[in-house]
Amino acid sequence: MKRGKRIWLVKPSHLPVRVMTGAFILNSGYTMRSADAAAAGRLHGFASGTYPGLRKVDPQIFVRLLSGGEMLLGAALLIPVIPSAVAGAGLAAFAGGLVGLYFGTPGMRRQGSIRPTEEGLGLAKDVWLLGIGASLVVDDLMEWTRR
Template identity: 60%
Template sequence: MGLSIKARHLPPRIATGAFILNSGIGKLSADEETAAKLHGFAAGTYPFLKKMKPRDFTRLLAYTEIGLGTALLIPVVPAFVAGAGLAAFSGGLLGLYAKTPGMRQAGTPLPTEQGTPFAKDVWMTGIGLGLMIDDLTD
């Protein structure tokens, strides 16, 4: 694990980092209704989040996304660290996919139309794990 910048890391880090950073910036201006929807959806899967106020949850999510997106975009952040953050974040999203009723076709891991926006986030897990593995095996 080192600080050397590998050209092969730049395309997935830039694409994923820009996507997540943009998502986080967008959530900073979320209205109360949007915050309530985001919070309700997440708290339905992760009950410990019910203790948070919807607005506080949405701000925390926004800052998390901004931090992660920035870490991916700044190439001096080690690939292992950026990859671990991405793998953890995407793992939470995949948890929503796996545990929320109606996201998957009955008895399969295949997504329903409603689940596709979350199922596609598996690519972030792959990128995160790939960055970690590549950094560890260098």
């Protein structure tokens, strides 16, 4: 973004949301790296219940890939030279997977409703990440079309 003689790689208004979400996701991925076999099995079982293709992946490998993906996404959000549209697209894709877990896992929603149960509240909140990612993409695309 160009303002006067200064060229911004990322809009200053994007920085707070990118730093907060990026730090949270980076920490989540870093923490997940130390998951033991039992934790990896639980996480893998939960994810493969909604996404059956994941059943073919070893639980330990799944957790390593998920951990690495989260750390990569968190870093992309934190590094200001990566355009917000790119980081936002990654965030929206990741959050879309989490929201898919919410809708696809039995017991996460109240019967006949999109409202969460107590068990589903943690996943339902991930819709905010989807909104943040979509907002970053849309805002950057609108900025690019104005140039």
